Amino acid sequence: xxxxxxxxxxxxxxxxxxxxxxxxxxxxxxxxxxxxxxxxxxxxxxxxxxxxxxxxxxxxxxxxxxxxxxxxxxxxxxxxxxxxxxxxxxxxxxxxxxxxxxxxxxxxxxxxxxxxxxxxxxxxxxxxxxxxxxxxxxxxxxxxxxxxxxxxxxxxxxxxxxxxxxxxxxxxxxxxxxxxxxxxxxxxxxxxxxxxxxxxxxxxxxxxxxxxxxxxxxxxxxxxxxxxxxxxxxxxxxxxxxxxxxxxxxxxxxxxxxxxxxxxxxxxxxxxxxxxxxxxxxxxxxxxxxxxxxxxxxxxxxxxxxxxxxxxxxxxxxxxxxxxxxxxxxxxxxxxxxxxxxxxxxxxxxxxxxxxxxxxxxxxxxxxxxxxxxxxxxxxxxx
Numbered sequence: 520x521x522x523x524x525x526x527x528x529x530x531x532x533x534x535x536x537x538x539x540x541x542x543x544x545x546x547x548x549x550x551x552x553x554x555x556x557x558x559x560x561x562x563x564x565x566x567x568x569x570x571x572x573x574x575x576x577x578x579x580x581x582x583x584x585x586x587x588x589x590x591x592x593x594x595x596x597x598x599x600x601x602x603x604x605x606x607x608x609x610x611x612x613x614x615x616x617x618x619x620x621x622x623x624x625x626x627x628x629x630x631x632x633x634x635x636x637x638x639x640x641x642x643x644x645x646x647x648x649x650x651x652x653x654x655x656x657x658x659x660x661x662x663x664x665x666x667x668x669x670x671x672x673x674x675x676x677x678x679x680x681x682x683x684x685x686x687x688x689x690x691x692x693x694x695x696x697x698x699x700x701x702x703x704x705x706x707x708x709x710x711x712x713x714x715x716x717x718x719x720x721x722x723x724x725x726x727x728x729x730x731x732x733x734x735x736x737x738x739x740x741x742x743x744x745x746x747x748x749x750x751x752x753x754x755x756x757x758x759x760x761x762x763x764x765x766x767x768x769x770x771x772x773x774x775x776x777x778x779x780x781x782x783x784x785x786x787x788x789x790x791x792x793x794x795x796x797x798x799x800x801x802x803x804x805x806x807x808x809x810x811x812x813x814x815x816x817x818x819x820x821x822x823x824x825x826x827x828x829x830x831x832x833x834x835x836x837x838x839x840x841x842x843x844x845x846x847x848x849x850x851x852x853x854x855x856x857x858x859x860x861x862x863x864x865x866x867x868x869x870x871x872x873x874x875x876x877x878x879x880x881x882x883x884x885x886x887x888x889x890x891x892x893x894x895x896x897x898x899x900x901x902x
Contacts, residue, residue: 521561524554526902533872535897539890543872545897547865550727556821563798563899564589566679568688570800570813571595573829574672575707576621577603580639583628584621586827587817588678593665594618595674596628598639605667605676606641611660637662671696671703672831673813692765692794696802699792702809706831709810712838713829723825724855726862728799728818729896734858735793735801736766736888739876744853747845751779751806752791759888764895766888768793772806779849780841782806797895807842809833822862 528548536542549555572584577597585594585608592608594617608616615632618624627636627644636644641662649655666677668685670693675685686693697703724731734740738757741749750773757770772789775782782789787809794802799816810832817825832838864870875886 521557522554523558524552529902535890535893535902537894539875539877539887542875542890544875544889545893546872547867547870550729550862550865551821553821556818558900559818560589562901563896564818566677566682567798568668568675568677568682568685568796569817570673570675570815571605572621572674573708573813573831574603574669574674575831576829577674579623581624581626582622583618583624584674585616585618586676587825588676591678592616593676595667595676596639603667603669603674604640605665605674606662607665609663610635611643611662612646617662635660672706688764689796691762692767692796695767696794700804700811702787703811705833706809706811707834709830709832709837712832712843723819723823724816724858725823726858727822727865728816728824729892730858730862730865731816731824731854732795732799732801733889733892734854734861736768736795736892737884737886738768738770739884739886740857742884744857745850747777747779747849750774750777751782754883756883758882759885761888761891764797766795766797766891768795768888770883779845780807780839795892797892798899805842805846808836808838810838 529546532546533543535545569586569588571586571593572595576582576584577595580597580599580601583594583596585592587593593605594608595603595605598604608618610617610630610632612630612633612635615630617628617630617637627638629636633647635646638644641664643657643660646657646660666680668675670685670689736759738754741754752770753773754770757768759766759768770791772782775784786807788804788806791806792804796802799818801814803812803814804810810830813829813831815827817827819825830838875890877885877887877890
């Protein structure tokens with residue numbers, strides 16, 4: 520474990536309270552300090568389930584998808600027996616990454632550096648000019664495995680072999696998603712939509728990952744900052760509920776004709792729902808056709824977050840252009856600008872600690888879920 524951050528700094532701030540009505544927010548330095556970020560990797564992300572792909576990305580043996588978890592390169596691959604394996608994306612010869620992006624190999628995974636090759640189960644298949652080397656046993660040079668599990672077609676990995684299983688930790692969330700979205704099994708990854716928009720696939724947000732997570736867990740900002748969203752969604756029906764290691768935000772459509780985009784009353788989705796999976800994963804649906812987005816706020820360092828996303832739709836179908844325009848050209852730029860400004864403000868000498876706005880008579884604007892998220896964070900960081 521890396522060196523811990525200086526907890527003595529916390530003495531200068533009010534502590535996070537158990538009751539959101541009386542609690543101060545976390546200190547701003549927790550969002551930009553490098554030693555805090557390093558400890559987050561150790562305490563949170565090295566033990567957290569992270570989605571890497573969807574099973575439809577891996578239709579046959581040899582298909583693979585790469586990713587990064589807690590700074591570690593990993594990949595998942597469909598094996599010959601049809602199961603999905605996961606491995607650190609590191610050749611056992613000289614540590615070069617074996618595969619990049621997503622794609623398909625025929626039978627063998629070949630490192631592009633010195634052409635060591637591996638079977639789909641991670642075992643070493645061939646290593647050039649090593650037959651006459653003393654005490655060289657190919658069995659000693661298989662790829663290092665990573666724990667992998669699936670839920671609702673999503674493929675998750677965890678660097679911690681001792682962590683609770685995916686079902687133990689989030690089973691009730693997946694059950695809720697399945698019950699709410701009975702058509703979820705019909706969907707597959709839409710490659711044309713999974714890298715849409717400025718700031719998502721492979722790009723970065725200049726803000727701490729917690730800033731974005733907290734932004735997604737309250738709609739107090741929706742009225743001032745998302746005028747089209749509050750014309751699309753009836754804020755009187757909007758609320759966020761907390762459930763163990765996950766949270767759920769829900770709101771019904773306000774009217775078919777609104778300033779965001781038109782929604783026919785006969786379309787299958789007539790609500791907006793966001794499932795937040797601690798610490799940094801979001802599943803979301805918006806009114807309209809059968810589609811779901813999966814988003815992972817992958818922390819790169821204390822002040823930058825890599826945005827990874829996939830969009831699932833019915834095979835052969837897409838999403839109406841006006842809805843894509845709203846999601847990527849209106850809603851996301853609004854949130855992106857907010858998060859960058861908040862991150863900068865959290866670093867300012869002029870910022871003290873804020874308070875959570877929690878009004879039981881106005882659940883649409885309540886920030887109790889942000890307080891709940893910060894409690895999960897404080898517990899994981901032991902602060």
